[in-house]
Amino acid sequence: MRKNLKPLILGTLLMSGCSWVELRPEAVDVSVVTSDAVGQCSYKGIVQAQTKASVGFYERSAETIQKELTTLARNQAAVLGANRLVPDSVINTDGSQRFKSYLCP
Numbered sequence: 274m275r276k277n278l279k280p281l282i283l284g285t286l287l288m289s290g291c292s293w294v295e296l297r298p299e300a301v302d303v304s305v306v307t308s309d310a311v312g313q314c315s316y317k318g319i320v321q322a323q324t325k326a327s328v329g330f331y332e333r334s335a336e337t338i339q340k341e342l343t344t345l346a347r348n349q350a351a352v353l354g355a356n357r358l359v360p361d362s363v364i365n366t367d368g369s370q371r372f373k374s375y376l377c378p
Contacts, residue, residue: 293341294324294340294341294344294345294348295344296344296347296348297348297351299351299352300344300347300348300350300351302351302356303347303350303351303355303356303357303358304347304356304357304358305343305346305347305357305358305359305360305372306357306358306359307359308359310357310359310377311357311359311373311375311377313377313378314357314375314376314377314378315375315376315377316373316374316375317350317353317354317355317374317375317376318353318355318373318374319361319371319372319373319374320346320349320350320353320355320358320371320372320373320374321349321369321370321371321372322341322342322343322345322346322349322369322370322371322372323342323345323367323368323369323370324338324341324342324345324368324369325368326338326366326367326368335364338364338368339364342364342368342369342370343358346358346370346372346374349374350372350374353374354376355374355375355376356375356376356377357374357375357376357377358372358373358374358375359372359373359375360372361373
């Protein structure tokens with residue numbers, strides 16, 4: 274029984290550090306900036322990103338979650354015609370975060 278658990282545990286640990294979200298080509302020019310960097314920009318709207326905070330019983334790393342949320346938000350911002358994002362919340366325990374999107378010259 275114990276022998277069968279090792280591959281399952283190892284697989285879960287390896288997957289917890291992986292990111293399955295890919296940046297779309299149209300989102301390459303979207304960057305995350307601070308609020309003072311969007312003074313001359315046009316507000317485009319709110320972007321809500323959400324990813325898995327855990328895989329089974331294993332909590333995913335904060336770095337992996339942040340990377341996925343940022344990538345998801347950049348993809349959504351590109352659809353809105355934005356090229357800048359400003360985080361509008363911290364990462365929630367459910368794996369979500371809100372961003373404001375802007376189009377800057």
